[in-house]
Amino acid sequence: MTNEARSLSSQAAAWAISSGSATRRSGCDAMRCPWRGFCSVMEKVCAMQATDRGLTAAFLTRFPEAVDYERARTHAENSLARLVQRAKDGGQLRDDFDPADVTLLLLANSGIVGDSHQVSLAASRRLVAYLLQSFRAGDTEPLPPPPPLALHHIHRPPPRR
Numbered sequence: 001m002t003n004e005a006r007s008l009s010s011q012a013a014a015w016a017i018s019s020g021s022a023t024r025r026s027g028c029d030a031m032r033c034p035w036r037g038f039c040s041v042m043e044k045v046c047a048m049q050a051t052d053r054g055l056t057a058a059f060l061t062r063f064p065e066a067v068d069y070e071r072a073r074t075h076a077e078n079s080l081a082r083l084v085q086r087a088k089d090g091g092q093l094r095d096d097f098d099p100a101d102v103t104l105l106l107l108a109n110s111g112i113v114g115d116s117h118q119v120s121l122a123a124s125r126r127l128v129a130y131l132l133q134s135f136r137a138g139d140t141e142p143l144p145p146p147p148p149l150a151l152h153h154i155h156r157p158p159p160r161r
Contacts, residue, residue: 035092038083039132042102043125046109050124051117077150094137098146105131 080102087093109127114120134140 033092034083034086034090035136038087038093041080041083042105042132043128046105046124046128047121049106049109050112050120092137093135094140096143097135100146100149101135103149104147 077099081099084093084097084099084102088095088097105128108131109124112120112123112127114123
């Protein structure tokens with residue numbers, strides 16, 4: 001593995017670990033209000049993603065040797081799935097929310113590029129706020145079926161045409 005690959009792999013593992021840590025740190029919020037815990041995790045992870053462009057590159061490039069990344073990503077996915085279910089059970093997250101919606105959020109957020117960290121962070125916060133409002137339960141119209149996406153799809157290179 002090259003030094004660049006190791007660096008990107010480490011950044012990807014750090015992101016996955018941080019998102020799991022964000023879930024745990026938001027545990028107090030999540031226990032009292034699963035919706036607030038869910039929002040907090042999405043806001044923190046997307047803010048990290050928007051301000052660290054190297055992190056986005058790590059997700060768009062996959063290194064099979066990054067075993068620690070895979071374990072951390074799996075842990076983050078499982079923690080997030082539990083938080084999502086608690087928010088659904090509490091009636092705050094729409095019933096048709098799917099884990100693929102988190103992947104869509106992260107893919108959309110990865111496209112935010114500003115002239116500075118401040119601009120990227122402001123744009124990310126706005127995008128996440130819009131999307132979190134659309135995820136909230138309430139008087140909503142049904143959505144099309146979710147795409148077959150998971151977090152591991154984020155770091156796959158685009159298909160060749």
